[in-house]
Amino acid sequence: MLFKGKKVKLDVQIKKFFIVLCLILVVVPGYAQRKQIGEARTILLRGKDFTKAEKLMTDLLKDTANLQNKRIYDIWLQAVEKQYAQVNEKMYMKQKVDTAQLFTLTQRIFTVGERLDSLDMQPDKKGKVDLEYRKDNAHRLSGYRPNLFYGGAYYVRKQKFSEAFRFFESYIDCHRQPLFDGYNLLDSDPRMGEAAYWATYCGYRMNDPLLSLRYADLARRDTARLESTLQYMAEAGQRLSNDSLYRAALWEGFCRNPKASYFFPRLMDSYTSQGNYKMADKVVDEALQADSLNELFLFAKSTVMLNLQRYADCLRYSERLLAINPEASDAYYNAGLACVNIAQHIDQRKYKKQVKRMYQRALPYMEAYRRLMPDAKDKWGPALYRIYFNLNMGKQFDEIDKILKK
Secondary structure (H helix, E strand, O other): OHHHHHHHHHHHHHHHHHHHHHHHHHHHHHHHHHHHHHHHHHHHHHOOOHHHHHHHHHHHOOOHHHOOOHHHHHHHHHHHHHHHHHHHHHHHOOOOOOHHHHHHHHHHHHHHHHHHHHHHOOOOOOOOOOOOOHHHHHHHHHHHOHHHHHHHHHHHHOOOHHHHHHHHHHHHHHHHOHHHOOOOHHHHOOOHHHHHHHHHHHHHHOOOHHHHHHOHHHHOOOHHHHHHHHHHHHHHHHHOOOHHHHHHHHHHHHHHOOOOOOHHHHHHHHHHOOOOHHHHHHHHHHHHHHOOOOHHHHHHHHHHHHHOOOHHHHHHHHHHHHHHOOOOHHHHHHHHHHHHHHHHOOOOOOOHHHHHHHHHHHHHHHHHHHHHOOOOHHHHHHHHHHHHHHOOOHHHHHHHHHHHHO
8 A cells, every 4th residue: 555655645746747848838939939038139129130020029939839929010010111211211311222222111011011911910819800900000001002013113123023013913912912901902002004014024034924924913003004915915826825805906907007016917917827818807997098099008908909819909009009109119019910810800702902901900910020029920920821821922931931840
């Protein structure tokens, strides 16, 4: 019985030891945490060595047990703000500073502030949300927000488009952050469209079609740069093999400005490359309504008419273009080929004179094309061969025959 009593006492002592050990394991980290928080607060009050205060807090956050501690994030945010104020003051005093540092600190302020807010809005054990920090932090951070825009502009000038995109994205993203509930940034901020445009531009310059499309719809608000936005959207659609997006962007850009050099030729090519000349004709007709004397539009119309086998219309539009520009070489080719095709579609047995007349009409056009484009033998050679043959022009026919045989 004596032995058994000693064993009971030993068990009690062991239990007490483990209880004390557990208390030490709980109290010591808590003490270390309070010590580092207190040290960081003292640094903030002294007004110097703010980077050390920040490091004290980030070191604490390496322990997952501290990740839900709002006080740590709050002091971290203050430490970054103090660093920002120091750099900003040096810039105001026109002292030499690293401009990029100011923008980096700005972005860090928002990163920490948004993390703190995400903790702030978590409900307690009773399911109640007590927003302890939001109102004050939202007011403070809204004052820093313009520097997210300026940071993006800074990196655009440096042609560091990836960094610039991140700043513009942070600027735009504020509107969906709960931290800024009630600010209605999407509607109240007149710079949202411009920021979205520059983000779209950065995505385009990074050759990333998905990034260039991410804020493209919002970028439409920037009407001064809308044509460029539509161009970037079209490029993205083409790279993604999204024909509907590509054509929609081209159509909108063309409708807004038919004379813009980017949209019309690509829209035409998107249809002609697929043999859809009826849609191409619709495009060119709208273009001619905007400018009936535009040389590019007239040439496009004559080419579409040629492909649709409307040779009389092709000849008419070619002649209209040549009246404006007598050196438009391709217009001579279209006109000459239209005349040849008309001649070939006439019944030579019934209308021999009309056939000869059309070949005679084709002759000066195709010879003019040869004069202006001497190296394009594959185009004017076969056409002149047929014209000379049907007009019994033996000398000229023999010359062309030798050229083609070579």
